[in-house]
Amino acid sequence: MYRLPKEHEAIRDAVRALCDGKVAPNAAAADESGEFPQASYEALRAGDFHAPHIPAQYAGAGADALATAIVVEEVARACASSSLIPAVNKLGTMPLLLGGSEELKRTFLPPVARGEALFSYCLSEPEAGSDAAAMQTRAVRDGDHYILDGVKRWITNAGVSQFYTVFAVTELGAGARGISAFVVDKDDAGVGFGAQERKLGIKGSPTREVYLDGVRIPASRMIGEPGEGFRLAMRTLDHTRITIAAQAVGIAQGALDAAVEYMRERRQFGTAVANFQGLQFMVADMGMKLEAARQLTYVAAGKSERSDPDLGYFGAAAKCFASDAAMAITTDAVQLLGGYGYTKDFPVERMMRDAKITQIYEGTNQVQRIVMARHLLHA
Template sequence: MAGNPDFDLFQLPEEHQEMREALRDICEKQIKPFAAEVDENHRFPVEAEEALVASGFNAVHVPEEYGGAGADSVMVAIVIEEVARVCVSSSLIPGVNKLGTMGLILNGSEELKQQVLPSIADGSAMASYALSEREAGSDAASMRTKARRDGDNWILNGSKCWITNGGKSTWYTVMAVTDPDKGANGISSFIVHKDDPGFSVTGYERKLGIKGSPTAELAFENCVIPGDRIIGDEGTGFKTALQTLDHTRQTIGAQAVGVAQGALDLAIEYVKDRKQFGKSISDFQGIQFMLADMAMELEAARLMVYHAAARAERGEKDISFIAAASKCFASDVAMKVTTDAVQLLGGAGYTMDFAAERMMRDAKITQIYEGTNQIQRVVMSRALLK
């Protein structure tokens, strides 16, 4: 499954297509049957985790030298897309594993990579990303969590919120202030283990969607971590955070594409079967035009996400615009497509008997996390005007 970024933009390599087919079969048989119950009972999708680990799709982004598949960024996007097509909560397993380790992969020491990445690759551990705080969401540089040296160790104090898969993960990439006089240049990035003294999970959010993925608040009370668990040099943490998002916002776009595809598939199946006025409602032009618009916008979103992922894979500079654009556009499309799917199912779409309402609720978060779509537009405009 080693990646090849030099593929034709308009034709995925055969290995990518074969991987999609294999994963879709796994998703249909081992993940989709549990998606509604996972949502209804707000429980972690253990069946999905087991299926993804058993098939090696839990963290395909991890390089081969650390036991991973070494999949390229487009392949990672396809994995997340396919899982999100049947269960968005489950798609956060591979998605957040990448988010939680991307900074380490980009800027971490070889020793730290060897310590963390093999356990992510083999599925014995998961990773999460801890940037946001209650008073430092979109304005992440105003964070208050602090880290100070203490001999050979670091001592962390503070809290983080909105941590996807918090409490389930073993490793956490945590941003903390090491020099409060330097602003964003005084922020450093660390790897925290769930068993480090002084680390705790203090609560969970009650959410509109992605109910199968826990969203936690973390506390660091004189949390002691070894000195070698800093990522890169002191003061480079915020740069690492921004680099990470340039590589992972496309995965949110992929998630959005996946849930939109799932909703479109469901809507097509329903309108072909539903009869009114003596014929299938799919014969009505109003219905046909809605489906056409849904599919057209979805294809545009998919192409933008793959393009952004390919540019990240090639290591291009200045990819902030396309990373933000792909996430922003795809998530807006997902919200529209899933809402239209509910409309096409009519009263049935408003019930939990069909997946459309869950998809609509799950799609909403793609417009919010990893930077709201308002922030994505700020990122895009800055890239254009700099």
């Protein structure tokens, strides 16, 4: 019978204890204010859960893909916005881990591992969302430097993060083969940020445009070789869609926990509503979908650790299934709480709003279905 290794269960217990005590209490306030949950970041940093995936040789905790998914899941159970701290640190640094030079890794990974900096990922643009290869941001070679100009949109933790993986066109007319990847520092001259987006959910994680106005950086800050950027971007997403699946699982678990607790305590017609068969059917379906999503996510995490050939399929499947499940589970949780579920006095309305983005970012679920279909039809 399949069971998680004891060390992974120990990680879950540690993250859950920390989040119950020091992250969950900040979740409602972060949602209400739309401010980055600094106290939660400090708590995650103290527990070494802010960027657990970074290898030990770069001052990191060296957590494998499954352990990292469990960390993201447990943080998301308490606060979806805070779960984007470890999730986006992995997203931003994954291109370096996959294709960066040793110099780049040793320069930029240790500050993230030590909790001194966050790392974001700049792929999308105003006119290049799902069609990422249509990006307009340019990087022009100038001696030993590149000069970057363009606008990146929907950048998670923009303005808070110190470092950014930026994808830009280095060869016009070459399509995806003309895109390269670079590390940009917030303090580089010409880097700017737009106003914070006014979002439905994950309000405690700032989302802004990133402006690149003649940003001059050393050529050594290119990740990999010229023209490898788009391939790196897609390989990165194969791995990090699993962290979004884990985030969705965590949000759904938080909603299910809240609904079960409410059903046990709420009384109508002289008995706990947990005794009503119609509601029991709902909660049973919620639990079934949640566990299926969790197991698919963990399988995908194992494939990520091994870089299996079918990782792309399983990453897309886990992200798609888990996010759809999270949206259904959180919506049902609101329904189970009735009028109370629709108020901010209970967390499930926030969780429902937070769940929605998991169906959209790192590739919409329509895109995930295209990825899966292509794998099945052309395998």
